[in-house]
Amino acid sequence: MADQIQFELVAPERLLLSQPVEMIVLPGAEGDFGVLPGHAPFVSTIRPGVIAVFDGGQVTERLFIAGGFAEVTPERCTVLAEEAMPVGQLDRGAIDTQMREARNDLADAKDDGDRAAAETRITVAEAKLAAMEGTVY
Amino acid sequence: MPSLKDLKNRINSVKSTQKITAAMKMVAAAKLRRAQEQAEAARPFAERMERVLSSLAGGMAGQEGASPLLAGTGADTVHLVVVMTSDRGLCGAFNSSIARGARRVIRDLLGQGKQVKILCVGRKGRDQLRRDFGKLIIGTIEDVGRPRLGFDAADMIAHRVLEMFEAGEFDVCTVIYNQFKSAITQIVTVQQLIPFAQPEPAAGAANAGGERPFYEYEPSEEEILSELLPRNLAVQFYKALLENAASEHGARMTAMDNATRNAGDMINKLSITYNRTRQATITKELIEIISGAEAV
Numbered sequence: 001m002a003d004q005i006q007f008e009l010v011a012p013e014r015l016l017l018s019q020p021v022e023m024i025v026l027p028g029a030e031g032d033f034g035v036l037p038g039h040a041p042f043v044s045t046i047r048p049g050v051i052a053v054f055d056g057g058q059v060t061e062r063l064f065i066a067g068g069f070a071e072v073t074p075e076r077c078t079v080l081a082e083e084a085m086p087v088g089q090l091d092r093g094a095i096d097t098q099m100r101e102a103r104n105d106l107a108d109a110k111d112d113g114d115r116a117a118a119e120t121r122i123t124v125a126e127a128k129l130a131a132m133e134g135t136v137y
Numbered sequence: 138m139p140s141l142k143d144l145k146n147r148i149n150s151v152k153s154t155q156k157i158t159a160a161m162k163m164v165a166a167a168k169l170r171r172a173q174e175q176a177e178a179a180r181p182f183a184e185r186m187e188r189v190l191s192s193l194a195g196g197m198a199g200q201e202g203a204s205p206l207l208a209g210t211g212a213d214t215v216h217l218v219v220v221m222t223s224d225r226g227l228c229g230a231f232n233s234s235i236a237r238g239a240r241r242v243i244r245d246l247l248g249q250g251k252q253v254k255i256l257c258v259g260r261k262g263r264d265q266l267r268r269d270f271g272k273l274i275i276g277t278i279e280d281v282g283r284p285r286l287g288f289d290a291a292d293m294i295a296h297r298v299l300e301m302f303e304a305g306e307f308d309v310c311t312v313i314y315n316q317f318k319s320a321i322t323q324i325v326t327v328q329q330l331i332p333f334a335q336p337e338p339a340a341g342a343a344n345a346g347g348e349r350p351f352y353e354y355e356p357s358e359e360e361i362l363s364e365l366l367p368r369n370l371a372v373q374f375y376k377a378l379l380e381n382a383a384s385e386h387g388a389r390m391t392a393m394d395n396a397t398r399n400a401g402d403m404i405n406k407l408s409i410t411y412n413r414t415r416q417a418t419i420t421k422e423l424i425e426i427i428s429g430a431e432a433v
Contacts, residue, residue, distance in 0.1 A: 010185055012288040012375060014178040030355050043189060044355040045364060069365065071189045071352075078185050080368075 005037040006076045007053065009063065011084055017063070023054040024077055026070050035077045042072040046079065048127035050087060062087040064131045066124045083124075087131050095132075099125040141418065144411040148404060155400035161227070162393035169320065169386035175286065176317070176379040186365075186372050192352065193362050194333065204359075206366040209332035210308045215252045217298070217307040218243060219330075221314040221377055222262030223385040224279060229392035231315060231323065231385055236265035238325035239313050243270060254307055258294065258378075286382055291375035298374075299367055302331060314377040315384035321391055323384040330373050333366065 004020040025034045027049030046068045053061040066083035102121035109115040139147075194207055220239045222232045239255075239262070246253050255270060257263040257277040266274060278297070281290050298310060310331035315323040354361055 008181075008185070010182040012179060012182050012291075012372060013175070015181045028355060041352045042355070043193070043352045043361060045361055069189060069361070069368075071185070078189075080182060080186055080189070082368075 003037060005035060005039070008076070008078045009051070009065075009081060009084060010078065011081050016081070016084055017053075017061075021053050021055055021060075022057075025052040025054070026077075026079065027051070027065070028070070035072050038074045039072050039077070041074070042070075044070050044072075046070055046081075048124045050131045051079065051084075062131070064090060064128060066127075090128055090132050092129075092132065095125050095128045099129075139414075141411065141414055144407060144414060148407045148411065151400050151403050151407065155397055155404070158393045158396040158400060162390055162397060165228075165386045165390040165393060169383060169390055172286075172379065172383040172386055173317075176376075176383055179375060179379055183372050183376055186369055190333075190365055190369055193358065193365065204363055204366055206302070206331055206370070207333050207362070210305070212308045213251070215254065215307040215309075216246050217254045217256060217301065217310045217331075218246075219256045219258060219294075219298070219310065219312040219374075220262045220266065221312065221381045222257070222259035222265075223381070224260045224281075224283075226261060227392065228385050228389035229395075231388035231392075232259075232261040232265060234323070234325050235313060235315055236262060238327065239266060240269060242311065242313065242327055243273070256298070282378060282382060286378060288371070288375055291378055292371045294374045294378075295367065295371035298331075299370065312374070312377050314381045315388075317380050317383040317387060320387035323388060326377075326380075328373070328377070330370060333369065 004022055005024070007017065007019060007021045007024050008015070009017040023034055023036050025032055026044075027047050029045040029047050032049075033044070046065055048066050049064075051063040051065055052059050053063070064085055064087050065079070065081050068079060068081040068084075071078045071080075099122065102118050102125060106115060106118035106122065109118055218239065220235060222235050226232065243253050243255070253270075253273050255266060255274045257266065257274060258281055260277070260279050263274060263277045276297075278294060281294075301307060302310070309329065311327060311329050313325065313327050316326040318324055
């Protein structure tokens with residue numbers, strides 16, 4: 001179909017989603033961007049945030065992504081995710097625990113590497129919380 | 138000549154061994170199926186990663202300031218060899234064939250006057266290589282993939298290798314693992330990971346890249362590449378770990394199948410000996426009684 005684009009979301013361990021959709025909005029490293037069929041070839045890094053899948057003018061699916069890459073061609077949009085799951089599966093208790101652990105690790109961090117790793121985890125946890133409360137387009 | 142009781146004991150012990158090997162075979166078969174499914178599930182990611190990477194690398198290769206992960210450090214003196222084996226034995230020639238392949242590669246490198254460092258993934262590889270290259274082994278990673286082989290295990294190995302690379306501890310990284318072909322055949326594979334060796338067809342496509350779409354990059358090409366290359370390393374390790382896991386279970390299944398069959402043969406032979414011995418004893422006793430009666 002001409003007005004649809006093939007969207008693929010792949011994690012290292014499995015293929016999460018592969019279906020033709022109308023539009024996808026991705027959280028790019030330098031700002032959110034929408035992908036419609038016929039998009040110019042484009043590669044971007046993804047920051048932690050929410051992928052919104054549009055079909056029939058409606059958001060049909062919201063997926064949380066912890067970072068990764070997107071490759072866009074006129075016919076296809078492929079997202080290589082590090083960690084991804086539907087927003088509905090996020091669990092507030094688990095996120096709070098992650099957040100607390102990450103904060104502790106940040107306090108205990110001995111070198112820059114540890115500190116950066118802990119900070120990344122905090123950013124991811126914050127993004128998860130934002131995703132749970134975030135507005136639907 | 139062994140007594141009847143000894144024979145009986147042996148038959149029983151072989152029987153219980155056979156039960157164990159048969160059970161191990163079943164377990165290996167189940168695990169093999171799971172490992173294969175996992176390898177299958179991991180394929181799309183690796184494929185797409187490769188596609189993005191080769192389109193990027195095609196444009197970057199040969200340029201000044203390309204990442205050392207792609208272009209190499211410019212030197213070729215210190216080689217890191219990552220040898221992937223299993224933690225457990227009883228899987229036929231699986232570990233020995235990797236160790237043999239590793240020994241050949243290491244001897245070659247040493248013969249060319251290179252310095253070699255060995256990182257063992259899996260206990261068995263370390264045990265086998267320790268005798269010949271004990272001083273070259275710089276570390277062992279054990280219990281990979283327990284309870285379940287996940288991407289984080291591969292990520293951990295990649296991190297360790299990257300840290301060493303950034304510290305300038307080696308120039309070239311090679312991984313040795315068993316590629317899974319079937320439950321009977323595994324192919325020892327030597328793959329160079331750093332600098333990133335482009336697969337042949339992709340290199341060809343990049344050369345004919347005039348018609349390929351020109352990508353826009355956000356942020357810059359270099360930044361994406363510098364994030365993508367370490368990720369790719371983890372993906373390659375993950376692939377190797379999965380192949381290795383599938384191979385291990387395949388090899389164990391075959392080995393245990395053979396062992397079960399051999400135990401069966403052995404039981405047959407022992408039973409025949411047992412029966413003959415018993416018959417001989419009976420005959421002997423009869424002769425004794427008859428000759429005793431005749432003498433009276």
